[in-house]
Amino acid sequence: MTIKYGATPSQTVGPFFHYALPYANGETLADAQTQGTRIEITGRVLDADGEPVPDAMIEIWQANHAGRYAHAEDSRSEFALDPHFTGFGRTATDATGTFRFTTVRPGRVPGPGNSLQAPHIAIGLFGRGLLNRLVTRLYFADAAENADDPILALVPERRRSTLLAQRLPGEAATYRLDLRLGGNDETVFFAL
Amino acid sequence: MTDVLAYRADDGNTHANSLSPAYGSTVRRSPSQPLVAIPHTLTEVTGPSSQVLRASLDDLTKIGTGEALGERIIVTGRVLDEDGRPVPNSVVEVWQANAAGRYIHERDQHPAPLDPNFRGEGRVVTDADGRYRFLTIKPGAYPWKNHHNAWRPAHIHFSLFGPAFATRLVTQMYFPGDPLIAIDPIACAVPAAARDRMVSRFDLDVTEPEFALGYVFDIVLRGRNATPMEDKHDH
Numbered sequence: 001m002t003i004k005y006g007a008t009p010s011q012t013v014g015p016f017f018h019y020a021l022p023y024a025n026g027e028t029l030a031d032a033q034t035q036g037t038r039i040e041i042t043g044r045v046l047d048a049d050g051e052p053v054p055d056a057m058i059e060i061w062q063a064n065h066a067g068r069y070a071h072a073e074d075s076r077s078e079f080a081l082d083p084h085f086t087g088f089g090r091t092a093t094d095a096t097g098t099f100r101f102t103t104v105r106p107g108r109v110p111g112p113g114n115s116l117q118a119p120h121i122a123i124g125l126f127g128r129g130l131l132n133r134l135v136t137r138l139y140f141a142d143a144a145e146n147a148d149d150p151i152l153a154l155v156p157e158r159r160r161s162t163l164l165a166q167r168l169p170g171e172a173a174t175y176r177l178d179l180r181l182g183g184n185d186e187t188v189f190f191a192l
Numbered sequence: 193m194t195d196v197l198a199y200r201a202d203d204g205n206t207h208a209n210s211l212s213p214a215y216g217s218t219v220r221r222s223p224s225q226p227l228v229a230i231p232h233t234l235t236e237v238t239g240p241s242s243q244v245l246r247a248s249l250d251d252l253t254k255i256g257t258g259e260a261l262g263e264r265i266i267v268t269g270r271v272l273d274e275d276g277r278p279v280p281n282s283v284v285e286v287w288q289a290n291a292a293g294r295y296i297h298e299r300d301q302h303p304a305p306l307d308p309n310f311r312g313e314g315r316v317v318t319d320a321d322g323r324y325r326f327l328t329i330k331p332g333a334y335p336w337k338n339h340h341n342a343w344r345p346a347h348i349h350f351s352l353f354g355p356a357f358a359t360r361l362v363t364q365m366y367f368p369g370d371p372l373i374a375i376d377p378i379a380c381a382v383p384a385a386a387r388d389r390m391v392s393r394f395d396l397d398v399t400e401p402e403f404a405l406g407y408v409f410d411i412v413l414r415g416r417n418a419t420p421m422e423d424k425h426d427h
């Protein structure tokens with residue numbers, strides 16, 4: 001297997017992306033017509049000293065409520081696409097390092113072999129000082145399906161909690177997950 | 193059961209170490225634990241379609257009533273995978289400083305003038321051959337506070353999606369012959385053998401007479417493994 005061209009290296013998004021990349025309603029994946037259980041996702045991006053990262057950009061990618069990705073390679077037509085859901089969101093952190101998305105709880109999607117993955121949201125993190133995109137996942141702490149998720153099973157048990165968003169008290173379904181670039185409880189990041 | 197065709201693993205010789213201390217901001221913003229390798233699933237081999245982002249904008253020079261200041265340039269190229277296949281219908285976003293080295297950003301403290309006629313950001317979708325094209329102004333170098341007398345080489349920021357979540361790439365394009373590249377901690381964080389892949393080339397055929405110089409910047413995204421990678425189970 002010979003490679004014809006070398007891949008272009010990654011570089012930091014830098015501190016000055018705000019007027020170019022985030023866009024209106026990029027943090028809102030679900031509107032009134034989107035099917036499924038509406039949820040809010042929030043958290044903070046923190047550096048190795050626990051200080052907020054106020055110039056990060058976060059992207060999320062997820063399946064719809066039925067567990068179908070809006071992409072040609074997910075051809076499982078038995079799970080309906082939702083014309084009101086693209087599955088992609090993008091936002092920047094604010095001065096306190098906080099981000100927030102409005103979306104729906106994703107359905108399960110297949111994993112390797114015959115496995116099914118627990119509901120999850122893929123996260124890409126960019127920022128000044130991040131030469132490479134950092135990739136992680138959000139899982140729902142209240143999901144029983146986590147117990148047999150094939151990807152969580154690859155994460156050392158004592159670090160799995162860094163991927164589990166906790167439901168906050170209150171009526172609206174709001175889940176919180178902080179992304180820690182170092183220090184105690186450093187978030188698990190994945191090599192894809 | 194769903195077997196997916198995985199994207200090829202990083203060769204270890206292309207990307208920077210996330211911790212690259214010469215670039216000071218990496219020190220507290222890079223994981224200390226090793227990354228956990230995971231197999232590609234539907235989550236990683238799917239990704240947002242080109243309809244997700246906003247309308248196309250390929251002229252960074254037009255926003256005010258007048259002409260943007262600086263050296264007008266055309267930046268074009270192809271988005272390919274490692275096997276040389278074009279990546280069509282894929283979003284390419286760009287942003288940059290103006291000719292004086294100043295960004296349209298409140299946190300940019302460089303005392304160089306803003307240009308009310310320079311937009312400084314744009315986005316297009318690649319055509320069937322993976323080609324993109326922008327009209328812009330050659331960006332200026334600008335100082336930053338990483339170390340004493342630190343200057344970023346002139347660069348254009350690029351953001352690409354490619355076909356999948358796994359192929360997402362944010363990078364920077366540099367200009368040929370720029371003496372600042374060799375002393376820039378961000379460019380030099382990349383392994384030396386791969387650094388030139390971020391440098392565009394001047395092209396007289398892209399250059400338009402009496403109008404704008406032409407630069408070509410081809411971008412290579414991860415290719416795919418020849419065979420599905422779901423070999424880890426025994427059936």
Ligand SMILES: [Fe+2]
Nearest residue numbers: 014016347349
């Ligand atoms: Fe820059």
